[in-house]
Amino acid sequence: MLERRSALAAHPLVNPANRADLSTAGTVRVTLSERPTLSILQVSAFAQTADAAGIYLAGALELELPAANRFSGDLRKSVRAIGPGIWQIVGDDGAVPEAAAIRATLAGVATVVDLSHARAAFQVSGAAAARTLAKHCGLDLYTPKFPTGSATNTRFGHIGMTLARIDDAPTFELLVFRGYAEFVFESLVEAAEEFGLLILT
Amino acid sequence: MQQFNCPFCGTRDQSEFTYGREVAPVPALDASPADWQRFVYERDNPCGAHAEWWHHNHGCRQWLEIVRDTLTHEVLEIKAARRSKERA
Known part of the structure; x- marks a missing residue:
């Protein structure tokens, strides 16, 4: 089997030294991470x-x-x-x-x-996770319309994604085409910044 | 935005769907050029109820048959285009 690598391996924000200006001084209401394998x-x-x-x-x-x-x-x-x-x-x-x-x-x-090598997976979690995703997704992401246990294909901006809500934090998991991983990551960072963002990747 | 109540996914924005064409029987492979001309190029373009094929390409990826009022955008009927049991 081929070795799996992070789709963000070449992205500068993966190095914590490069995200000093993404302040975590305030309250963290969104955490963002990748599931690389x-x-x-x-x-x-x-x-x-x-x-x-x-x-x-x-x-x-x-x-x-x-x-x-x-x-x-x-x-x-x-x-x-x-x-x-x-x-x-x-x-x-x-x-x-x-x-x-x-x-x-x-x-x-x-x-x-x-599809293991064809998708990148992200988790967006926290009190403002739904508001973050709402900037790029037209679905009603709040309970009761999209409770924990939901999983569906929908849109993230102009591309398709598979979106699942996996717990009550709430935590959402996004599967997107791997070639769009950096676009999705940067879009999520930009969308979440105003709410207080912590990047765990 | 116009919304469609997908029989598999529930109500979704029209931006998840792609318009296919008006519903019409597909001609046989050996149909005359005139029949194919009618199928490929000629449209009735009615004012009112219009049967259309739409693809839910950013959702369940199924083809749907939608009867839609072209004047008011009201969806009069929506169902899957697949006829799995008949083909079985």
Whole structure:
């Protein structure tokens, strides 16, 4: 397996010495971090076999199948229902099965694509996290419209993202195309600065 | 902004969707050039109810069939374009 690296490895703000002017003197109401070594598999069932694919998938992952636009599981291993017959398995290397294993389980009923190297993952957390994201996302991110356990495809500015709310802090997790990682990171820094931002990456 | 109530994702901004075309039966591969001309280029452009295909490309990535009033933007009907059970 290829070694995974942070999508922000070349970004100057990753060096704490370069973000002295991002003041953390006041109250921190948003924390921003990257999850650099996430394992991501996308499962797309064929139209006629979506029901069967869901049952096999839940069994293979030992997780309950989530309702539409929800996820089940935890940070270590989760499965997200992001469309009819479309699931994303997201979690730590080792906890998420290898693509080949899931592909064998779902042979004939669904296709499996490994997106681990194609996405960058960010977490935005804290009292002002929803207000930060609202600058780039049209969804109503507040409970009850987007409670903990929600996961959906939507927009971040002009690009697409998979957005999940993973706890009540609230913490949001963004999966975006890896080539846009620096754009998303800088947009989040700029959006969050006025609320008091702490970068943990 | 106009919003559509996606049958899979719920109400979303129109900016998540891409317009496809008006709903019309796709001609057979051996249909006449005149039939293909009508399908590809000719539009009725009605004032009022209009059946349209939209793609929810920044959401569930499904094609939807929407009957939309072109004068008032009111959505009269919205459903998935897929007919999985019939094709099975």
